Amino acid sequence: MAAIDGDGERWCALTGGRGFAARHLVQMLLRSQEWRVRIVDLGPSINLEPHEETGVVGEALKSGRAAYISADLRWKRQVSKAFHGVEVVFHMAAPDSSINNFELHYSVNVGGTKNVIDACIECKVKRLIYTSSPSVVFDGIHGIYNGKESMPYPIKFNDSYSETKAEAEKLVLRANGRNGLLTCCIRPSSIFGPGDRLLVPSLVAAARAGKSKYIIGDGNNMYDFTYVENVAYAHICAERTLATGGTAAVIVAGQAYFITNVEPIKFWEFMSLILEGLGYERPSIKIPAPVMMPIAYLVELIYKLFSCFGMSVPQLTPSRVRLLSCERTFSCSKARDHIGYEPIVSLKDGLRKTIDSFSHLRAVQFKRTSKVYAYLGNENVANTLLWKDKKQSLISVLFLAAIYYYFFASGYTLITAMAKLLSLSALFLFVHGMLPTKILGYNIEKMPPSYFHFSEENAHQFASSLGSSWNSLVGILRSLYKGRDWSLYLKVVITLLLVSFLGAMTVQSSYKIGIPALFIGVYIYEKWEDEIDGAFDRVRFEVLKLQSYVTKIFKRQQ
Template sequence: MAMDDRLAELNPKPRTCVVFGGRGFLGRSLVLRLLKLGKWIVRVADSTQSLHLDPSERDSLLSQALSSGLASLHGVDVRDKSQIITAIEGSSVVFYFDGADLRTDNFYHCYTIVVQGAKNVISACRECKVRRLIYNSSADVVFDGSHDINNGDESLPYPWKFDDMLSDFKAQAEALVLRCNDIDGLLTCALRPSNVFGHGDSHLVPFLVNLAKSGWGKFIIGSGENTSDFTYAENVTHAHICAEEALDNRMVAAAGKAFFITNLEPANFWEFVTLILEGLGYQRPLVKVPAKMAWYILLFFKLMTEKYGLIKHNHSMSAHYIQLASHTRTFDCTAARNQIGYSPVVSLQEGVTLTIESFSHLAKYSSFTSYSDFNEQSKVEKLLGSGEVADILLWRDEKKSFTYFLALNLLFYWFFLCGRTFASSVSKLLLLVSFGLYGYGILPPKILGLTVKSLSLSCFEIPEMVVKDMIATLAYLWNRGVCYMRRLAQGDDWDIFFKFAASLYFLKLISSQALTVVIGVALVFAFTLFFIYEQYESEIDGFVKLLFNSIMSVFGSLRTNVPASVQHFLENHGIWRHGKGHATITHPK
């Protein structure tokens, strides 16, 4: 009998726990960790549409636990208290995670899920005599969006005003959970993880990838020197286990308290972002943008979206991201270490590596996306020739593109805006180059320990083959021009006529003051329109297609009002072609 007692102590009867939000990002991680411990019967509670298992989970630990009865799935709407009671009745512990995919644009929906849901869970736990309730809160509940937090501890108060609606609701739910501690025998605590990431993340990593794809990931918001605490998902679930054990032992110091949870490795925010993006094959953030400018850009996007619906906002910066990216947020986890026995089980570097591996399907050059999105050249890149010009105009290398843009603007000012004639501008430019080369030539071999490289004469020599190619090109252009003049004189080639007319109009611009405006506008547009078109290619193509179809429909409606003699003339010259029920404009032959 003594041997049986010892075996019973070594293999106690499994206790029952409930994980609300058990099919969400952190909920899944906690469910797997509880099942691995082997001493829990786990009830996975979530919205009905989230309960189905993914194909990758068919032979998983959860699938085996469902078959053996160590786990069960429960469809629960936390807005319905009766459904909560059905799920938790007979359990001793409840882990509560808010809905993972909340509609943050719907105030009422968020409130009923987060705040009213917390009230219903608390009330149901008291009625069903549940012994412990652990709420997954967030470090955002003490962040007001405008002030840095340096090694903040649990003494930080809730802000008077939140800029983020979801953080406001989380703070209310957390306060409700902590306030009901030790009422009807229910012990509670709340955990505040900071910037959670990891396998299955549906917020931070996908958001950064979307930024990189949209082009906004190239920008550093603020000074780029701000530090933040990040928390790997498995460390968060480990903290929940630690909190449950502390409450199970009825540690007074843990009950009714909130605890910050981090990896205990504060890191530069932008270095962390760089590790994620470069690990997935995207360009690291390089260009610093003031936080206020980022706010103005965000407001512009919101205005265009709300009033005109012209710009999709889902890939642009969010207000909460701007706040996180431009402020320092580090937290002191001493209370969690001393009172619930928490310490990270996965280091930050290991967590980043595991996260990158788990998101390989989102990598820029993954087998899934390489042929559909990234390796395939965009239309504008093909138009520009896919060479160095395309790289410069599409800002593949910001420093190089900016250098060319600045140099071209200086040349534009020198030749067109300074008020001199073209010949005078050329002569003065050559004079400055001559003085510069002469001054460089008389410099000593070393200046303050730095070696000055001398310019060899070969730098100014033009190879004979290059000269021959230039002469051959000029001869080809001359002969081609003569050929065009002959075809134009025959009077039967409309394409040549239009090209010749356009060339004459361009020569007219050269002889007028409008050329300065045209070149200036073209210079700015070359470095902006190509880049913008590549980012929003599908939207612009859709608008152009819609405009073209509208014009064609107008021509079709006007067809019946065109005199028969005019129709006959246009058809004979190939400009107007009849179709079934519509008319088409064609290029003359």
């Protein structure tokens, strides 16, 4: 963005100046060399991050081109003091939108905005740019496709944040023209980028907790995201247009504008790109929104009951479920025509910059493979028994349960059970083949013909595996015949005792106990591999000591 010539003596102020988007706007304003910037926020003093200290903000604070003022918007006197001698105010302060606390949001968004407007008029501020939200036109039920600024405010809002932001926006637009004050509202959609403290950290926390694998809804809902530098640029475009004082300023004054990257994308695809970029798995399990809503209401109720005892704000709330499953896209044509806004950073570049900035949150790339995973072949069997592929594991469990029901619990003969099982399989395959590829927005995965093909290579591998197993058995017999490998002898004895024990059980009991034990046993071994191996090593050591002792006694007797 080209710098504009100016004496650099004019002051602008940013409320919430230490917020996510505000930090980027501060830097953009300082780089323009047009403004001195007054950073207004709640903290008693400004604490710069290392990259800020050596960057444009740190240099500006040292040279006097920027200043920090601590102020609470709920106190008009503090706000007026912060705005003294200011020409332009960018009002960006707002509480965390994820906290559904009406009193907090109303006191800051509505009460604080009233104080900002009054202070602007008192201090003879010329222009006020307010950072609003697209949520001011979202009712939480109906999706929005290519929304225009002509959309009315809903009768009922999705949450207290949206409701109070809409009320604040109305105040700012109505204040246009009072004592020469020109106002404008910017509605940036779903801001992302470096410095974000909500979206990416929450995604990573969910991924590390194993909760990022779920998609709420059908996963096809389109969304408009906005890279943070584009949001900052939109504020500057609006201010510059108002500053012209001509016909353009008259058109823009008292108006609201949607701001996006003008590149709609599926919401869950966007989340997947961030997770993949940081080394985590893409979400893949779809859960219908109506299924999640009762759970979300219950979580919200529990929070209301126990928040006074320090319970943290839950991630799963009804308003968030609606946001994650609805379509929300907006038109930027009005912003383009009126204030000359065009994105200066593409969605692809914005994603790359965002992912690079969160390199410290990347997944651990090299994780030690457990022994049991290696023993099971590192492929489908291991993924199934260890629940690495939950879909495959669930299908296997259901299949094994069906086998138990048809072969062991029903009392059928083997021939009858096989016939019924094959009939059921044939019915499933036939119905599955008739289904369309998409039902009610959900994709139906079709099995490719290769799924039923047993290749020559697989046949060779199977034959090699059988041959290898036979050779191993022969090798064991040879070792036993030599009479020297006590360790091998003990393993054979223990194995045969186990087989003998299982042989005393009925086939039905063996199946009922063996299959669950297999799934549970390998899972437990992977979780506590080192502890179990340590215990076996200690037992083995004691057995070897006993072996040595017995051998010595035997030699003495000879």
